[in-house]
Amino acid sequence: MNIYEKLLKAQVELKAPKGQYNSFGKYKYRSCEDILEALKPVLDKFKLTLFIKDDVIEVNTRNYVKATITLVNIEKPDEIIETSALAREEETKKGMDGSQITGASSSYARKYALNGMFMIDDTKDSDSTNTHGKEEAKADEEKKQAFLNSKEGMIERLKESLSSDKLSKVLGAYNVNELWEMTTEQLKEACQKIFKK
Known part of the structure; x- marks a missing residue:
């Protein structure tokens, strides 16, 4: 199988349950770690591996974390697929220092890059059930559309x-x-x- 056939099978097989609960907002959600944990046996089954890389980039004087997912076909290592997602760093966030803000942005960007690669639908996650997440939900939809228009x-x-x-x-x-x-x-x-x- 080529990498696109393997990716399709992985997308169909992957089940990433919402393993986290936000008691303040009273909703369940899945974290980046939940997705990766569910993904490991699927990657193993279809002889795929992935790498995640973060870059901090500046857009209009604001810092964003750009997470890039690189999927590799182990049987044909020259076959790769990449997808990226951005998450904006807040300038300040109550109770968090700079490294925690960057870490939270990294987790968000990674989660949405994984969502785009593996077609994970987050419409019922925190981004759509909380008013503060509408911007991220819109970004997620844009990323999905970008993926559908990609090769x-x-x-x-x-x-x-x-x-x-x-x-x-x-x-x-x-x-x-x-x-x-x-x-x-x-x-x-x-x-x-x-x-x-």
Whole structure:
């Protein structure tokens, strides 16, 4: 299997329950750690591994933590998929020092990068049940849309939506054997023809 097939299977198989409870807001949520714990056996099963890297970047004088998830096919290590997410550092937060603020932003960014990579739906998490999380929920939706418009996302949509006969016709039209061999522009063109009829 190529990495896109493995990612699709991992997305379908992954079950990341909401293992945390916020007693103040009275809601359940899943943390980055919950997702990673649920993900480990799935990665092992499909011979995948991932790396997480954080960078602090400045956007319009504000600091953001950019978390980048790199998924690697262990059987073909040159096959990788990356996705990123940003979380803004608050300038001050009551009861937290600078390193704790950065750590909280890192956890948030990592969680949303994982959500984007593995198509985890957070619509009933804290971001939608609390008024203070609307900005993050909007960012999450934007990240999901960005993923769907990325090469990985378009490949996934085509694989999920097309029968094997139609998929063969698409591959033949672009003279390739696998969807991942198509360029991003070719995938966009194919998606526009198929999904905007």
